[in-house]
Amino acid sequence: xxxxxxxxxxxxxxxxxxxxxxxxxxxxxxxxxxxxxxxxxxxxxxxxxxxxxxxxxxxxxxxxxxxxxxxxxxxxxxxxxxxxxxxxxxxxxxxxxxxxxxxxxxxxxxxxxxxxxxxxxx
Amino acid sequence: xxxxxxxxxxxxxxxxxxxxxxxxxxxxxxxxxxxxxxxxxxxxxxxxxxxxxxxxxxxxxxxxxxxxxxxxxxxxxxxxxxxxxxxxxxxxxxxxxxxxxxxxxxxxxxxxxxxxxxxxxx
DNA sequence: CGACTGTTATATCATCAATATAACAGTTAG
DNA sequence: CTAACTGTTATATTGATGATATAACAGTCG
Numbered sequence: 001x002x003x004x005x006x007x008x009x010x011x012x013x014x015x016x017x018x019x020x021x022x023x024x025x026x027x028x029x030x031x032x033x034x035x036x037x038x039x040x041x042x043x044x045x046x047x048x049x050x051x052x053x054x055x056x057x058x059x060x061x062x063x064x065x066x067x068x069x070x071x072x073x074x075x076x077x078x079x080x081x082x083x084x085x086x087x088x089x090x091x092x093x094x095x096x097x098x099x100x101x102x103x104x105x106x107x108x109x110x111x112x113x114x115x116x117x118x119x120x121x122x
Numbered sequence: 123x124x125x126x127x128x129x130x131x132x133x134x135x136x137x138x139x140x141x142x143x144x145x146x147x148x149x150x151x152x153x154x155x156x157x158x159x160x161x162x163x164x165x166x167x168x169x170x171x172x173x174x175x176x177x178x179x180x181x182x183x184x185x186x187x188x189x190x191x192x193x194x195x196x197x198x199x200x201x202x203x204x205x206x207x208x209x210x211x212x213x214x215x216x217x218x219x220x221x222x223x224x225x226x227x228x229x230x231x232x233x234x235x236x237x238x239x240x241x242x243x244x
Numbered sequence: 245c246g247a248c249t250g251t252t253a254t255a256t257c258a259t260c261a262a263t264a265t266a267a268c269a270g271t272t273a274g
Numbered sequence: 275c276t277a278a279c280t281g282t283t284a285t286a287t288t289g290a291t292g293a294t295a296t297a298a299c300a301g302t303c304g
Binding site: 038 | 248249250251
């Protein structure tokens with residue numbers, strides 16, 4: 001698993017890590033049942049503190065992307081929760097689309113963007 | 123202009139204010155050339171500090187949603203910048219859609235969501 | 245037993261969100 | 275002209291959060 005952290009980004013490190021793991025699951029680079037590197041190994045790999053990795057893993061567990069097995073560590077295990085996921089998307093999408101409307105982005109252009117991102121991942 | 127701040131939200135007050143103003147512009151509740159309440163009045167209205175409002179207004183000015191006229195205060199004045207807007211959307215959409223894919227949300231369901239949000243606003 | 249796993253507890257430091265008080269330079273109505 | 279308003283800036287404080295560091299604990303496994 002290749003993780004790239006941008007230390008100059010305004011986005012928190014644990015959020016970057018979290019998002020990249022989600023993308024890796026979405027693109028099947030990480031498959032259901034697969035183990036992630038231990039918090040200490042991952043921390044060494046990307047050059048951050050153990051607790052920063054732990055925070056990302058805990059957040060992913062909380063949101064139903066992985067479970068923790070005493071023997072195998074953090075294991076990808078997705079809880080499908082489409083309704084909850086759609087609700088979260090709606091909340092985040094609303095201000096994003098409002099901004100797009102104001103800036104002259106059409107409905108079809110957004111949909112085209114959606115297609116591009118889906119095509120990149122699936 | 124009706125502004126509703128959720129003081130229990132994890133979202134920063136100035137971000138809530140910012141987003142609600144953008145939505146108001148998108149839905150034509152606020153029109154180009156219209157003045158916003160002064161930072162002090164808005165602060166009194168919604169029960170927050172003047173600087174919190176100033177931060178929201180400054181951020182909106184920085185991102186090309188309004189300009190400041192010494193005489194008329196903060197005035198809605200949108201800089202159309204579609205390309206930049208699309209790029210920002212792409213960055214924010216990627217992790218959002220990745221999460222959706224993992225949680226079983228289909229491409230068409232996202233597009234349906236986009237339609238709903240656009241219909242609500244336009 | 246020893247090396248590993250996640251987890252938890254502290255502590256420190258920097259940054260940021262929010263508040264408060266205060267002042268300054270324009271603008272505008274009385 | 276004065277007084278009341280506008281945005282803007284400066285400074286300070288408080289609380290929350292991100293990231294780091296060191297340390298320990300309990301479970302697992304070769």
